[in-house]
Amino acid sequence: MKIQLNEKLSISKLVIGCMRMNDWNLSVKQTVEFIEWCIERGITTFDHADIYGGDHRNEALFGEALQMQPSLRENIQIVTKCAIAVPNAKNPNIKTRFFNTDKQYVLEQVNDSLDKLNCGYVDLLLIHMFDLLIDPGELNETLQQLKSEGKVNYFGLSNHSPLEFDTLQKYTDIKFVTHQFMLNPLGIQNYQNGTMTHCLKEGISPMIWSPLAGGRLFKAANPADEKMKNVLQNIRQELNLEHLDEVVYKWIFKHASNPAIVLGTGNKERIERALTSLEGPQMTREQWYKILIEAGYTLW
Ligand SMILES: NC(=O)c1ccc[n+]([C@@H]2O[C@H](COP(=O)([O-])OP(=O)(O)OC[C@H]3O[C@@H](n4cnc5c(N)ncnc54)[C@H](OP(=O)(O)O)[C@@H]3O)[C@@H](O)[C@H]2O)c1
Secondary structure, eight states: OEEESSSSOEEESEEEEOTTGGGSOOOHHHHHHHHHHHHHTTOOEEEOOTTTTSTTHHHHHHHHHHHHOGGGGGGOEEEEEEOEEOOBTTBTTOOSOEEOOOHHHHHHHHHHHHHHHTSSOEEEEEEOSOOTTOOHHHHHHHHHHHHHTTSEEEEEEESOOHHHHHHHHHTOSSOOOEEEEEOBTTBOHHHHTSHHHHHHHHTOEEEEEOTTGGGHHHHOOSHHHHHHHHHHHHHHHHTTOSOHHHHHHHHHHTSTTOOEEEEOOOOHHHHHHHHHTTSSOOOOHHHHHHHHHHTTOOOO
């Protein structure tokens, strides 16, 4: 159930993604109970970003729970991200989305995240997107400062190409411990562009976001999505599984990089199902490739 990202940091193989937390309509007490329920099941890692819910809102919802029950902090790992600047009330002058990895901006965002999360440090900070205007030397200084101040324990990247990842890694002796990016049967670009293989080269476990294509898999709103749904349904029957999401999770888990999956649901029944997908029958190579090919991968 655990993935060791380095000698000191391990995360759970299933991570609770908090991007949609503001839609879950939980009271503070219910959020505390939800976090406890996850911990009891070995799900100890929670994925945030400064922009989730808009201007740190979801971090604040989580932070209220930590304030009500401070002992939760020692049993969980908190991941957060920064570098996407979006228009919001705090920055009325920002009219357009852009990426920002300037030192002052990153430090301010991390301070705000810690403030809203009600904790002194995060376990893992990810640079959310590759900033084309990045100064990699300045980023190194920023990360070193956050580490030496004890505000961030470890660092990773999100949504970078292998070249972008390697370039930033070259400028710092802080080893990026993970790479978070999208992968699902309706979106396999990170197989096609070598990002999954790059994880093997770097010896890192990726964190996979939108494993169910944001729920699009269940809607099958166009003929291509419908065809994929049918392929998944056939494999579900062959494996004698109850639900489609179990097939998808098994498909993602099969890669040798030992991926973690960042779940997008707060629905306990669906989370339980994700847990059962860690056990039971394994997908064959043929079934696995059938999904990849249906997703548009050309073998030769
Ligand atoms: N690094 C990045 O750039 C990045 C980008 C996007 C997301 N993320 C992270 O990844 C996490 C997961 O992303 P995601 O939310 O897009 O994940 P997802 O699992 O692909 O999608 C979740 C959505 O699917 C729905 N769903 C789940 N199971 C379903 C089922 N059996 N039938 C119908 N609908 C179902 C959920 O609805 P219910 O809530 O009703 O279950 C929810 O609306 C986020 O919370 C965030 O932490 C990171």
